[in-house]
Amino acid sequence: MALKDRIIFALDVGNISSAVSWVNKLSGHVGYFKVGLQLFTATGQDVVTHIKDGGLKCFLDLKFHDIPNTVAGAVKSATRLGVDMLTVHLSGGKAMVAAAFNAAGDEADRLGIKRPKIIGVSVLTSLSDAELKDLGVSSPVKDQVDRFLRMAVVAGIDGMVCSPADLSAIRRQTPQGFLLITPGIRPEWSEKGDQVRIATPGTAIKAGADLLVIGRPISEAPDPIAAVDRIVAEMGAP
Numbered sequence: 501m502a503l504k505d506r507i508i509f510a511l512d513v514g515n516i517s518s519a520v521s522w523v524n525k526l527s528g529h530v531g532y533f534k535v536g537l538q539l540f541t542a543t544g545q546d547v548v549t550h551i552k553d554g555g556l557k558c559f560l561d562l563k564f565h566d567i568p569n570t571v572a573g574a575v576k577s578a579t580r581l582g583v584d585m586l587t588v589h590l591s592g593g594k595a596m597v598a599a600a601f602n603a604a605g606d607e608a609d610r611l612g613i614k615r616p617k618i619i620g621v622s623v624l625t626s627l628s629d630a631e632l633k634d635l636g637v638s639s640p641v642k643d644q645v646d647r648f649l650r651m652a653v654v655a656g657i658d659g660m661v662c663s664p665a666d667l668s669a670i671r672r673q674t675p676q677g678f679l680l681i682t683p684g685i686r687p688e689w690s691e692k693g694d695q696v697r698i699a700t701p702g703t704a705i706k707a708g709a710d711l712l713v714i715g716r717p718i719s720e721a722p723d724p725i726a727a728v729d730r731i732v733a734e735m736g737a738p
Contacts (some may be wrong), residue, residue, distance in 0.1 A: 503735045505531030506705075507728065508559050508681070510715030512536065516543045520550055522719070529728045532557040532584065534713060548581045557584040563621050565589035568599035575600045578616065579607040585617040587661065590648040597655045617658035619681060622648035625663050642666070649673060662709070664699030671708030682709040687717050687731055701734040 507530040511519050523533055533551050535558060540547070551558045560583040564571045571588060578586050588600045601618050608615035622645045623632070629640045637644060645666055650673075652660050659679025662670050667682060674680065686698045704712055714731065721727035 501531075503732045504529060504728065506711050506735065507731065508532040508534050508711050508713045509718060510534045510536070510683075510713055511539050511547070512715050512719070514538055514542050516546055516550075519543065519547045523551055523554065523556065525724060526718070526728070527554060527556060529725060530718075532559045532711070534559040534561050536561045537563075545581055548583060552582045558582070559584065559619075560586040560616075563587045563589050564600065565592045566596070568592075568596045571596050572599040572603035575603040575616075575618075576607040579604050579613075580611065582613065583616050584614075585619055585658075587619045587621050588657075590620040590622050590652055590660075594651055594655060597651065597657060601655060601657050617679065619679065620648065620652040620657055620660045622652075622660060622662075625684070642669075645670070646673070653678065659710070664704055664707070664709075667699070667704060667707035667709055679710045680708055681711045681713060683713040685712045685714045685717070685731075687727075687734055689730070701731050702737050705735050 509522070509526055509530045511522055511533055513519050513522065519539055533556060535547055540562060548558050548560065560578055564574050565588065571592065575586065588597060590597060597620065604615050604618055623641050627641065632641060632644060639647070649660060649670055653675060659681060662680045662682055664682055664684050667680060671680060682704050684698045685701055685704055688700055701712060717731065718724050718727045
């Protein structure tokens, strides 16, 4: 896989015109376009359709979390849209995660298409040990992430979203082919913004990340294409 194809550009915009503009601008320069809650709520499936009609890859990051039957139905709908990857909250439990994985496979087989990859989300990076305790979880964040990782591996899903701080420890525990998708990527030359647990592209790749979610370092750059090229160079630096 080319280094540029390991970049997931976060379409953190709130309308279809902005999303289409970014997709058209970065087509051929990044590997995936991430559609999250804000954009999908504003545009529905139209933005996914535009991405897929252009022959591009879509990462649907809606973090499905509900009873197993409801999540299975949502995953089938996403599979029909042709998304390449989608996220589920691992805190929904083993039965929910299994239902998501099976639903994706069943619907893809029925349609004769490739199954979307199922990616688990563990502990949100906004949650601290103290906040977990408020929720009735006595384990610290690290232990809870490890617990979710073991569940994801046993369930046979394709990967997990992983913060930069947890990458090295988690990579040592994952089987071959298990994807680690890392947000919080900030090149040395970019503004750090409101992210606290961050890593440079090169550091994240060396620590075991497969795919990097990057938004503002590209979208806020004077020349977004040049910014992508600089990020790719950092990813491949020795």
